[in-house]
Amino acid sequence: MSDLVFNRVAFIGIGLVGSSLAHVLRRDKLARSIVACARTQQTLDTVRELNLADEVTLDPAAAATGADLVVIAAPHSAYVEIGKRIGPVLAPGAILTDVGSVKGAAVRDLQPIVPPGVHLVPGHPVAGTEHSGPAAGFAEMFDGRWCILTPPPGTDPAATDRLKRLWESAGMKVEIMSAEHHDMVLAMTSHLPHAIAYTIVGTATDLEETLRSEVIKFSAGGFRDFTRIAASDPVMWRDVFLANRDAVLEILARFTEDLQALSRSIRWGEGDKLQDLFTRTREIRRGVIEAGQETPEPDFGRHRGG
Numbered sequence: 526m527s528d529l530v531f532n533r534v535a536f537i538g539i540g541l542v543g544s545s546l547a548h549v550l551r552r553d554k555l556a557r558s559i560v561a562c563a564r565t566q567q568t569l570d571t572v573r574e575l576n577l578a579d580e581v582t583l584d585p586a587a588a589a590t591g592a593d594l595v596v597i598a599a600p601h602s603a604y605v606e607i608g609k610r611i612g613p614v615l616a617p618g619a620i621l622t623d624v625g626s627v628k629g630a631a632v633r634d635l636q637p638i639v640p641p642g643v644h645l646v647p648g649h650p651v652a653g654t655e656h657s658g659p660a661a662g663f664a665e666m667f668d669g670r671w672c673i674l675t676p677p678p679g680t681d682p683a684a685t686d687r688l689k690r691l692w693e694s695a696g697m698k699v700e701i702m703s704a705e706h707h708d709m710v711l712a713m714t715s716h717l718p719h720a721i722a723y724t725i726v727g728t729a730t731d732l733e734e735t736l737r738s739e740v741i742k743f744s745a746g747g748f749r750d751f752t753r754i755a756a757s758d759p760v761m762w763r764d765v766f767l768a769n770r771d772a773v774l775e776i777l778a779r780f781t782e783d784l785q786a787l788s789r790s791i792r793w794g795e796g797d798k799l800q801d802l803f804t805r806t807r808e809i810r811r812g813v814i815e816a817g818q819e820t821p822e823p824d825f826g827r828h829r830g831g
Contacts, residue, residue: 538599544662601764617642628704644684722754
């Protein structure tokens with residue numbers, strides 16, 4: 526058996542990202558068996574209907590027992606309780622990972638429960654849609670995207686490499702960095718845009734009824750893109766902001782200062798400053814396009830080898 530193939534993979538939580546990875550495992554025959562754990566029987570029934578797992582359970586400990594790969598794909602606020610439940614049954618040699626977008630909190634909450642011989646390799650596949658739940662998953666979601674791994678110091682390099690190759694087999698490019706660096710980068714690239722989107726859409730909901738209906742009617746003017754981001758799972762994003770509060774607050778403070786500067790330039794008719802800002806920021810968009818990160822489509826709308 527190839528060392529990339531896992532004997533038993535346990536998903537603790539199986540929403541959009543977890544189910545998408547389960548699709549990959551099924552497609553590429555990378556798991557002898559898959560067990561899914563969720564909080565509700567309704568979710569487990571959906572998992573069965575989609576044939577995403579060989580076993581389903583409401584008990585995290587039952588799912589993790591005997592697993593050589595355990596993937597936590599639940600909201601950050603559940604990590605501590607999940608850790609308490611699965612810690613005593615994690616098998617020596619097993620890899621424990623997650624798919625959350627805050628890695629410092631993952632290390633903080635999970636490292637204390639990891640028994641000797643178990644490898645903690647937190648991960649963040651930077652991919653997704655505004656949809657949630659196991660029915661929303663699809664294997665191609667990871668194509669051409671980045672996955673960031675943040676193994677704590679002293680982690681067995683072989684375990685990190687095995688997980689790296691698993692994500693690569695899903696079509697992802699993999700980068701390894703510290704949890705602290707990851708959290709600051711994602712506070713800028715993901716968490717701040719979501720904070721802005723939620724705020725802008727929240728502002729729209731407080732407008733007078735007539736104006737609000739016209740905002741929706743003419744949303745193609747840019748508002749539409751914010752509504753897509755703001756449609757993301759509210760529980761997940763509540764936990765993200767709280768788990769990464771220090772980095773988010775620092776980035777929000779910088780953004781607030783820049784927004785105040787923009788406001789002053791508009792108020793005082795400083796056209797040169799506005800044009801300079803818009804010229805500089807357009808270069809960022811060009812960089813995003815050159816990096817192949819410009820669309821939310823699977824594989825960014827490209828075909829492999831094309």
